[in-house]
Amino acid sequence: MSTLYKVHGSQNHFFILDQTELSTPLTNTELVEFTKKITNPSSGILNGADGVLAINSPTRPQALAQMRVINADGSEASMCGNGLRTVARYLSEKYNQDNFLVDTMNANLRVRKHDNLAKGVKAFAVEISPVSFNKSSLPFQNLGYNRIIDQYLPEIYPGLRFTSIAVPNPHLISFMDQNQIESNILKEVGEYLNGDNPYFPDGVNVNFAQIIDKNKLFVRTYERGVGFTNACGTGMSATSLAFCLTYPEKGFFNQSIDVYNPGGKVQTIVHHENHTYWIELIGNATFTDQIEISEADLHNCDFSNINTTSTEEESDYQNFIQNLPHFNNFSAN
Secondary structure, eight states, X not given: OXXXXXXEETTEEEEEEEGGGSSSOOOHHXXXXXXXXXXXXXXXXXXXXXXXXXXXXXXXXXXXXXXXXXXXXXXXXXXXXXXXXXXXXXHHHHHTOSEEEEEOSSOEEEEEEEEEEETTEEEEEEEEOOOBOOGGGTTOOSSSOSSOSSEEOTTTOTTOEEEEEESSSEEEEEEOOHHHHTSSHHHHHHHHHXXXXXSOTTOOEEEEEEEEETTEEEEEEEETTTEEESOOHHHHHXXXXXXXXXXXXXXXXXXXXXXXXXXXXXXXXXXXXXXXXXXXXXXXXXXXXEEEEOHHHHHHTOOTTOEEEEOSHHHHHHHHHHTSOOOSTTSOO
């Protein structure tokens, strides 16, 4: 039998599939079909998920393992901060290591075990990098800029300022007030830029942020390949960097920033070293269910004969977020 895990970081839900434990790993085609089916609330299990985190042997030296991120629509993301925390926990417990490197699409990234956020809420800190502002890294076109940092873009939405950062996932960020963040603007912009449009031909993750106080944000995300998510780790990281760059009187480098989201709360630390930026993302790595399935059924996407075992971790996480402050109608509850 093979074992899958249902996990989440800030209620950004995934299934972990360790391909190194299989006699015959899923092919790329099988992995895409498996992801589309298991993440679909109708055809999958445990109310679906936002994607699958596939663990493979590393391709880069010094890494403990490789993580691939397959979105619910079958597309592959270059990185996932919330997912990386859960993979870091899985690998930490599998290999009994607390500080190591994980091979991702663009780089080896540092991860480390962190103190629990609350009773029963295990946490990990992960590196978010590389960072780029370049037009080609996102990519975008027909907007009149080579970089977008705190610019009005009436082509996208009038009256809002935007910043675009790849970490390496592409993100478009705008800071706004509570009424705007609770409106349908994010849905409108997210759907437009992730459909056929002349500005972001490959789509883009859209993050709207509400500044609560110094070093304190609320972030809501429309994720490319997924839609609305409870949280987006790379989105909260990119938004933290944009916060420090465009609101230097409120967002500070090398200090802990509290980032609230509809799924809970994380912390970020934005680093500026040797003329480059990187972000440390600290948050929960919660395992909600363990799923036993035969390897043949994995290859055939047959979930009719699985055995699932729930953990007690979700109740601890819910207790944690119930004690968080509320700033708008999307705060964790």
